Amino acid sequence: MEMLTIGAFARASRLSPKALRLYDELELLRPARVDPETGYRYYAPEQLEQARLVAWLRRLGMPLADIREVRALEPAAAAREIRAFWARIESETATRRDLAAFLVDHLSRTVPAVQTVPTVPTAPRKDTTMLELRYSALSDTGLVRPANQDTAYAGTRVLAVADGFGSGGAPASSAAVEALKFLDHEPLPAGGVLNLLEDAVQGATQAVQEVAGSTAETGTTLTAMVWTGSQLALVHIGDSRAYLLRDGDLFQITHDHTMVQSMLDEGRLTPEEATTHPQRTLLLKALLGNEPSPVPDLRLHDALAGDRYLLCSDGLSAVVSENTIKETLTAAPAPAEAVRALVASANDSGSPDNVSCVVADLVNTEAQ
Incomplete structure (x- = not known):
């Protein structure tokens, strides 16, 4: 079959001659023949499919090094x-x-620093909802572990669960949560609580490193929320979880930082396979004794009266189904009863790990 010149091949593949020359130099898409005297490149028609694949992958934004690997695969x-x-x-x-x-x-909520018209204090608007956070925390050793390496905390602003691991797991989880407790009392900055939370994670990492003594196998997860008065700010590292029960529906609002979750995201595992995978507890992110702090998941959640939040270690989520969690959260009238019922459910399922829960309700105080 007759060879295509670089110009004809460029038109057929929708790649420019300049791109084709670059891909040749990078050994990504080599011409079928190069004229020894003129250096002119010729391509075989059967190379069009490879060239189009390269063009499509470039449109996806895939780096050239990754394209080289993909192109070599079945x-x-x-x-x-x-x-x-x-x-x-x-x-x-x-x-x-x-x-x-x-x-x-x-930026939409930012108030100008200088006001040209004097303001007069007014009574709160009738449509302004006054919300209050009501909470309870409980941590249990479970039925198998010899000691409890979890830490659960609930305060006026801060809700947190940390799941320690390794020889210093218990002090590591405790140190991570202690590094956030100052947010219960300090004024929240006008610049945004997320920046403060990110800084607090740096402090938590340093605290974990101090108690772990740079031990590679020691660390902790950290899932925490901070109440701002109108929103809940979330910080998340690891496989502890946060759930929201709203209007009778349960939503998982964190994403596990585990090897198995990444394989699920990539379509390499089914949910059924994930439950029995030998690496289901392998973490991709955690606060470790010998590494810099990982980039946490940070986000703000708008709060509504009647919302119920659950933070828990995987000692609960790994053995108690989401349906049972939903039913328990729905049935329990108060946070203290909810955490006791959830821990009891985990124990009824064998509790192979420590179990920690924080439940918090957003209550409209004006309706009481």
Whole structure:
């Protein structure tokens, strides 16, 4: 079959001649023949499919190094890698979207520093809802572990669960939560509580490192929320979880930082396979004794009267189904009863791990 010149091949593949020359230099898409005297490149028609794949992957924004690997794979394996790449892009986009939403909300609410017209104090508007946080925390050793390495805390502003692991797991989880407790009492900055939370994670990491003594196998997860008076700010690292019960529906509002969850996101595992996978407890993110602080998940959640939040270690979520969690949260009239019922459910299921829960309700005080 007759060879295509670089110009004809560029038109057919929708790649520019400049791009084709670059891909040749990078050994990403080599021409079928190069004229030894003129250096002119010629391509075989059967190379068009590879060239179009490269063009499509570039439109996805895939780096050239990754494209080289994908192009060398069989179609099924290449499809898995593309799915995994796009899952990472969607995850990164979601994080940027949350940050953008926060910035838009923050800047929209910003009050000018100088007011040219004097203001007169007025009574609260009738449509302003006064919300109060009511809470309870409970941590239990469970039925199998010899000691409790979890820490659960609920205060006037701060809700937190940390699941320690390794030889110093208990002091590590305690130190991480202690590093956040100052938020219960300090004034929240006008610049945004998310920045303060990110700084607090740095402090939590340092605290974990001090108690762990740079021991690689020691660390902790951290899932916490801070009540601002109108919103709840979330910080999340690891596989402890936060749930929201709203209008009878239960939503998981954190994303597990585990190897198995990443494989689920990439389509490499089914939910059924994930429950029995040998690496289901392997963490991709945690506060460790010998590493810098990881980038946490940070976001703001608008609060509504009647919302009920649950923070828990995987000692609950790994053995108690979401349906049971939903039913328990719905049935319990108060947070203290909810945490006791949830721990009891975990113990009824064998409690192979420590179990920690924080339940908090947002209550309209004007309706009482």
